[in-house]
Amino acid sequence: MHGFANPARFLRMARWLLPLLLVPGLVLSLGALAWGIAFAPPDHLMGVTVKILFIHVPCVWLGMAGWSTIAVSSIAELVWRHPLAGIAARAAAVPGAVFTALGLATGSIWGRPTWGTWWVWDGRLTSFLVLLFLYFGYIALADAAQRDAASGGSAGRVTAIFGLVGAINIPIINRSVVWWNSLHQPPSITLGRSAIDGTYLWPLLLGALGFSLVFGAVVIARMRMLLAEIQTEARLRRKALG
Amino acid sequence: MHERLDQWEYVWAALAIGVVGMLAMVSWSLIAMIRAERRRDKVRRK
16 A cells, blocks of 8 residues: 555656546436436425435445545555645545535435425434534634644644544434434345336436546646645745755 | 316426536536636746
8 A cells, every 4th residue: 555655756747647536427327317307207205306315326436435435545544654644635535524514415306206305304404414514624623734734733633533533424424314213215225135126226326326436536637736735835835944 | 277287398397497407517617627727837837
C-alpha cells in the first residue's frame, strides 16, 4: 500500500486513471438510467414511480460508500500514517455529501406519490439526514485542519478521528428499517439474495457500477486538486521564507 | 378534494435532479482540479 504513498507516483497514475473511470462511468450510468426509464415495466403497486429506483438507490449507496471511504482512509492515516490517506478522505467527502443530498432529494420525490408525504421523521430518513450533517461537519473540520497544518499544527488527526466516529452511523442507516417501524421498505438486496425482479435488478446494478466509477473519478480529481493546492502553498511559503 | 397525480412528473423531476446534480459535481471537480494545477505550475515557473 505504501507503494502508492508517493504523491508523484500517484499523480502519474491518476493522469490515466481519471479518464479511464470517468468516461465508462458516465456512459454506464446514463445508459442504465435510459434503459430503466425506457424498458423497465411499471410496478403493480408503485406504478411508473418505481423507475425512480434507478437514480435513488445508486445515490444512497454512494452516500454511504463515501463515508466508508472516509473511515477506511482515516484508519490508514491514523495507524499507518499513509501520506495520501488524509487527502483521499477529504477528496471523498464532497462527492459523498453530494450523493447523500441527491439520495435525500430523489427519495423525497419518490415518497410523495408512494407514501403521500415528502418526508417522515422515521429511522431511515432521519439517520440518512444525520449522515448529510456529518458530511458538512467533516468538510468544515477538514478545511480548518488544512489551515492548521499550513501553520504547523496537527489537527488532521482530529479530522481522522471524526471520520472514524461518524462511521457508526453507517450500520445504523443500514439496520434502521429492521430496528424501527418505518414507511421505508426493508432491504431488497442483501449479500447473495435479491427480492428485486431481474427486469429492475440488471439496470440497477449496471447504473450502480457506472455511478461508482464516476464517484471514483471525482475522488481522484479532487485528490489532484488538493495535492496541487498543498504543493502551491509549500512553494509559496518556501519563497516567502527564503 | 381529490388530488390528481401524474406519476411521470415525479419520475422526470427525480431523474433531472439526480443527473444534473451528478454532472454539476463532475464539472465542478474537473474545473477546480485544472485551476489548482495551473496555479501550481504558474508558481513553479516563477
